[in-house]
Amino acid sequence: MAVTPRLGLIVAAIAAGVGLSLVAPAAQAAPEAVVREDGQQAEAVAEAAALAAQLAERQQTLSSLNRAADARDRALIGYRAVLARYGYHGDPEAVSAVLPLASYDLSAGFGLTGPLWEAEHGGQDFGASAGEPLVAVADALVTEVADAGPYGLRTILTLPDGTELWYCHQTDATVVAGQQVGIADVIGSVGATGNTTGPHLHLEVRPDAGSPVDPMDWLRDQGLDP
Ligand SMILES: [Zn+2]
Numbered sequence: 001m002a003v004t005p006r007l008g009l010i011v012a013a014i015a016a017g018v019g020l021s022l023v024a025p026a027a028q029a030a031p032e033a034v035v036r037e038d039g040q041q042a043e044a045v046a047e048a049a050a051l052a053a054q055l056a057e058r059q060q061t062l063s064s065l066n067r068a069a070d071a072r073d074r075a076l077i078g079y080r081a082v083l084a085r086y087g088y089h090g091d092p093e094a095v096s097a098v099l100p101l102a103s104y105d106l107s108a109g110f111g112l113t114g115p116l117w118e119a120e121h122g123g124q125d126f127g128a129s130a131g132e133p134l135v136a137v138a139d140a141l142v143t144e145v146a147d148a149g150p151y152g153l154r155t156i157l158t159l160p161d162g163t164e165l166w167y168c169h170q171t172d173a174t175v176v177a178g179q180q181v182g183i184a185d186v187i188g189s190v191g192a193t194g195n196t197t198g199p200h201l202h203l204e205v206r207p208d209a210g211s212p213v214d215p216m217d218w219l220r221d222q223g224l225d226p
Pocket of ligand 1: 108121123124125201202203
């Protein structure tokens with residue numbers, strides 16, 4: 001214990017000798033050190049132990065926060081992969097729409113006329129294997145799931161802005177009317193029900209539940225590349 005005050009004095013003496021501005025604080029350090037008794041040493045040890053405990057606690061909190069962040073990142077990476085499968089490659093937090101199916105060949109386009117259709121073709125056909133999953137292109141309310149004659153088994157999703165999306169010729173549906181669906185949620189599968197020559201998705205986009213517009217234009221307007 002005697003070393004510290006002596007050292008302080010030596011430092012003070014050296015500092016004084018060299019004429020540094022350090023003189024004052026160094027000179028003050030010596031008497032403080034002298035006052036340091038065993039009781040204060042014990043207090044300092046207890047203080048250090050408390051700090052160590054606090055530090056350990058903080059590290060625990062930090063590692064549990066890290067675990068939560070890691071879980072969130074993993075979920076995010078999983079979601080990102082799902083969105084990418086349906087044609088969206090941007091920030092998952094900013095997604096507003098995806099393509100209705102992952103694997104397809106574009107067939108009959110919008111506005112065609114021919115023996116297959118009573119009037120102009122009101123949608124876009126996506127040729128795909130029967131059973132290929134169909135997903136919600138956006139957050140929507142399921143407003144109808146029913147057999148619709150030439151359209152076959154049809155699911156209608158209504159977007160918050162009133163736009164209707166018709167998924168036609170489905171093999172089956174995995175949602176029911178009144179249900180809320182999220183982007184890329186599976187709603188059913190591709191089929192060949194109704195008036196069709198083979199399995200495909202006939203997708204219609206009807207703003208304000210009115211006349212159909214070209215789904216390809218609509219999908220491109222959502223930033224997608226169908
Ligand atoms: Zn069609």
